[in-house]
Amino acid sequence: MNEFEKQYQEILDFLKFEDYPLAVKRIIDFTLDTQEIGFYTKTCNLLNWLDNNPDDNSKKEKLQELLAELHSALVKRPQQIRQNILEASELTKKYSGFTLGPVNLSLNEGDIIGLVGENGNGKTTLLRSLCGELHPTSGHISYNFKHEDLYDLRTKLVYIPQRTDTWYGSMMDNLLFTATSYGFSPQESPLVVELVVARLGLRKFRKHK
Helix, strand or coil: CCHHHHHHHHHHHHHHCCCHHHHHHHHHHHHHHHCCHHHHHHHHHHHHHHHHCCCCCCHHHHHHHHHHHHHHHHCCCCCCCCCEEEEEEEEEEEECCEEEEEEEEEEECCCCCCCCCCCCCCHHHHHHHHCCCCCCCEEEEEECCCCCCHHHHHHHCCCCCCCCCCCCCCHHHHHHHHHHHCCCCCCHHHHHHHHHHHHCCCHHHCCCC
16 A cells, blocks of 8 residues: 555544545545646635534535545556655854754655754754755755755745745735745636635634635
8 A cells, every 4th residue: 555545544534534524635635636727726725615514414425525536537647756865965054153954854755853952052053054045064965856046945944934034915815925926827826725714724723824
């Protein structure tokens, strides 16, 4: 059983035991994996239906139907081998009285890692170096994906600082602007934003300022 089938079976188990919040999140993952507006629309419509019919007994059946459609669409696609996307070698960054490194790091597609350390140990410095905000004092970073220049690189890497800028207007308006800035079409942007907001459990806050 490959990784995709394991994930599919996991969602079936969530539905079997009526763990709907987890099942919906994973169905959203599958939906985004299709990269098809038709599936984006179907899942967004189902999210709206779930909001308006939280106690409807046909909830499980509707989720199972959508999951079966997603499975049929995704199972035909070849399973990609996880590629290396970033390699840092002997990376150092020096400030007056502080030196970070040398750091050696390799990241592959799908990796989830934890960066742990006390305040002042250089966690933020490392992240800002990896995303191109800071230039290392020595060492080398290889980015194993296409990018034309530093600006293009920073559109493909996301770094969220500890303190973010103030947003004006609703969360949805700001996320729609951001999605459009990253190249999503006018048809895709509202659908993708709705899906991502729901995936993060923020659906009821999407109109908040």
